[in-house]
Amino acid sequence: MKTTCAYCGVGCGIRLSREGDNWQLQGDEQHPANGGALCVKGASLLESLAFPDRLLYPxxxxxxxxxxxxxxxxxxxxxxxxxxxxxxxxxxxxxxxxxxxxxxxxxxxxxxxxxxxxxxxxxRLCMSSAVVAHQRAFGEDLVPACYEDLELADLVVLTGANTAWTHPVLFRRLQQARARRPELKLVVLDPRRTMTAEQGDLHLALKPGSDVTLWNGLCRYLLDVDGWDKAYVAQHVSGFEELSGALDNPAWQLDEVARSCGLSRSDLIGFYQLFARTPKTVTLFCQGINQSNQGVDKANAIINAHLMCGRIGKPGAAPFSMTGQPNAMGGREVGGLxxxxxxxxxxxxxxxxxxxxxxxxxxxxxxxxxxxxxxxxxxxxxxxxxxxxxxxxxxxxxxxxxxxxxxxxxxxxxxxxxxxxxxxxxxxxxxxxxxxxxxxxxxxxxxxxxxxxxxxxxxxxxxxxxxxxxxxxxxxxxxxxxxxxxxxxxxxxxxxxxxxxxxxNDGSRQxxxxxxxxxxxxxxxxxxxxxWPVNADWPRGRDRLFEDGRFATPDGRARLLPLAQRFPEQPETPPLAGAVSLLLNSGRLRDQWHTMTRTGHVPRLQEAERGWGPPACWRLA
Structure with missing residues (x-):
């Protein structure tokens, strides 16, 4: 029997077999998401079924x-x-x-x-920001890419995600692709030094909340070095004049962006140059982008950069929002918001x-x-x-x-x-x-x-x-x-x-x-x-969306959006003599899930490391 894992948004396939009274579990080699691989949470699903105080009657x-x-x-x-x-x-x-x-x-x-x-x-806590960003840019909540694009890309940017821990099977696919193709570069944007960041070719430990500044700066850089796709923008995108006007601001120049993001100029320009010269780029983003007072704008800032370069709807090129739960996407499909x-x-x-x-x-x-x-x-x-x-x-x-x-x-x-x-x-x-x-x-x-x-x-x-x-x-x-x-x-x-x-549905909804x-x-x-979609035009489903450059907006064009930076609000605290204001970033546990109702009672998941690297801490000016 085949089924699907109950944990993260990777959606790994599982194969079950029975030997006497016991079930055996392993990854489904034929499932397109995982090809047989499982993380420790997925591999221990059978152990998680013995819930303490199982509710058996109303x-x-x-x-x-x-x-x-x-x-x-x-x-x-x-x-x-x-x-x-x-x-x-x-x-x-x-x-x-x-x-x-x-x-x-x-x-x-x-x-x-x-x-x-x-x-x-x-x-909503993890995905509504991406939903609205997709609607603003594409006209509908649509994820244009598939996992294969991570393997086909020449540059993968991971931002707002410790993918090695949050989506480990997908990260393994990426690492295997890098082993096969050393030219595939990995850039990690994360305030914390995580296991994912340690595996990157470049780690930019940007100041928490400064993502819009970093991506606006990239868009400004693309204009300055003529690194954007004029033909694609002219044919398939609206809002360019408004965006370019908004980017004509000293705040988005290299030196100011580096200062605002807390990055060295050399690291920042290194990332910008790599992005500008790599047509096959996938930017994978998750909760570190979405769960924010400016989550929608952060996601749109990423999408802006991809639209400017025409890096969407093509093998190995897309902005890619990762879901956190196994059916967060299904809930969006049926209107569960x-x-x-x-x-x-x-x-x-x-x-x-x-x-x-x-x-x-x-x-x-x-x-x-x-x-x-x-x-x-x-x-x-x-x-x-x-x-x-x-x-x-x-x-x-x-x-x-x-x-x-x-x-x-x-x-x-x-x-x-x-x-x-x-x-x-x-x-x-x-x-x-x-x-x-x-x-x-x-x-x-x-x-x-x-x-x-x-x-x-x-x-x-x-x-x-x-x-x-x-x-x-x-x-x-x-x-x-x-x-x-x-x-x-x-x-x-x-x-x-x-x-x-x-x-x-006359094709207005993809x-x-x-x-x-x-x-x-x-x-x-x-x-x-x-x-999906699975219909008369695509009876066997469709790997990528927007391949024809047509979007779900009334005019068929994707939208570029001018965006301003808003840093997270800090609570008002009374001044104390000698006190220092700190901003803390906690991360998460690798082998536990949500509030631990399912995983907290499984012995081998309790034995996992409780953290990796020093806690992330910033002094606030």
Whole structure:
């Protein structure tokens, strides 16, 4: 049996075999993401399944109840709150650990039936900056590259990522390519001296938050040395005059950029020269770019440089946003964010009408809801009275944890779908619902390079655990929406999702997997990994986007954007005699995952190193 790893956005394929009562796990040599390789987290997935305090049945106020009572209670309480306070008083918080089918049902229920856009995901914390940057530059949230481009490039720039630890299998692919092709150069932009930085040909330890300055400086340099692609910009890009005018500023000259970024002039110009003379360049960026007060601008600054040089939609040339979770991309596809509808549609009148007609739903939200952090602030204020959390632990993972825990403790009705009762969020719940874990549930996930892969169940559901889409569907039926939620298998949900992606899609939306809408259940069960779009034009999927130089904007041109530098705000602190202000950067653990619910109890993952190199620390002027 083949399935997909439950951890990072690389989306590694896994092959399972059974020997007696024991399962054996290894990498899937035929999967396009990993070719059989696994990191230590993926290799230890079977060991992670013995969750402490596994949640095996629903609990109301700590007491065991059955599913019928749990769903009846849930429906009655939600219905009462809806009647008293309206759809703005309810919310759902999702996770990049869910399958696409889980995501789709939750989004459809909230936006098309309950009339609330207060449905968001923990993936917002890591990916929403890239989503908006893609929309601003390309007209749609589109990742143009595939992993093979890292192997075909002559220069790879890694920024905002310790890829050796966060996406180890992908980093291994890169290192193997460098071993085969010594001319492939690696530049690492990271304030910290990480394992990834140690492997680079050049490490630029730029000042934290100075990324826009560095990339604006590169764009200015490309203009100065005539290193940009005039023909490509003229044919396929808009906004050049505005950008070039904004770059005519002393702040983006070499010496000033070096000073602002805390870099030597020689290192900076070395990077700029290398970028300018290397047509086949991939810039891979991740959370160090996205998780910032200026994450969108940072991503657009990177995209600006690639568009100026025409380095996009070509083998070995692209800006490439890496996702952190196994299905952060799938959540974006189905509209699992408060700021969008399903199938890459927004809140325009025509789009709202289109989705409502497809769903045949009684209502449709007409604008965005509360985003992740805002959602919990609304809970804290009492504006959101009922909150359902699925597959994530916001009491630990959200910023300002004390305030989040206070908000959750104030919530009138907190429902948590989890595999264990032993999380900080689960301990605050009024109603706990036992969810199916990896290995027990089936569906699809989409990785960073747009590859849709199957997750397949190979273990029986323990106790009364059920898939999240099942719980959402049964809840919807109790609210009177049975016709729209008659699903009995994840295959039906996937096919509906695929059909919606092609509904009244005249090519204006590049996310289109309508070629999979007619899969039989047997074909769905046997589905092999493939990259979207999958439609009449691309029946076997597509490796790269924008190869023809046409983008998803109204005029078909990509957009260059003038950007200003904004450094992270520092808290006001009272002056102390002899005190020194410091900025600390913590990094992460290599072999642990998120809040450690899955990995924290696995002995061999606990034995891993807790850090590498000295802690990163800067003195603030």
């Amino acid at each position: 609990r109301w106020m700590g007491q065991r109840i059955g599913w019928e009572e749990a769903l009846d209670t849930l429906a009655e309480r939600f219905a009462a709150i809806l009647a008293e306070s309206g759809p703005g008083a309810i919310g759902i918080y999702l996770s990049g650990q869910l399958t696409t089918e889980d995501y789709y049902v939750a989004n459809k229920l909230m936006k098309g039936y309950l009339g609330s856009a207060n449905v968001d995901t923990n993936s 408060a700021t969008q509808l399903a199938a890459h549609m927004g809140f325009g009148e025509a789009e709202c009408d289109r989705v409502q007609r497809f769903w045949g739903s009684p209502t449709m939200v007409r604008g965005p809801g509360h985003k992740a952090v805002e959602l919990f602030e609304a809970v804290h204020r009492g504006e959101i009275r009922a909150l359902w959390v699925l597959g994530t632990n916001p009491a630990v993972s959200l910023p300002d944890g004390n305030r989040v825990r206070e908000a959750l403790s104030r919530c009138e009705l907190l429902v948590v779908s989890e595999v264990t009762a032993n999380t900080d969020t689960a301990r605050l719940a009024h109603l706990l619902l036992p969810a199916a874990a990896w290995g027990e549930k089936s569906g699809t996930v989409t990785n960073s390079e747009r590859t849709i892969s199957r997750q397949r169940a190979f273990l029986p559901l323990p106790g009364e655990a059920r898939p999240d889409w099942w719980a959402l569907t049964r809840f919807a039926r109790r609210l009177g929406f049975g016709e729209g939620f008659a699903y009995e298998h994840e295959h039906e949900i996937f096919c509906e999702h695929a059909a919606l992606s092609g509904f009244e 996310f289109d997997i309508s070629g999979l809408a007619g899969l039989t259940r047997a074909e769905f069960e046997a589905l092999s990994p493939l990259r």
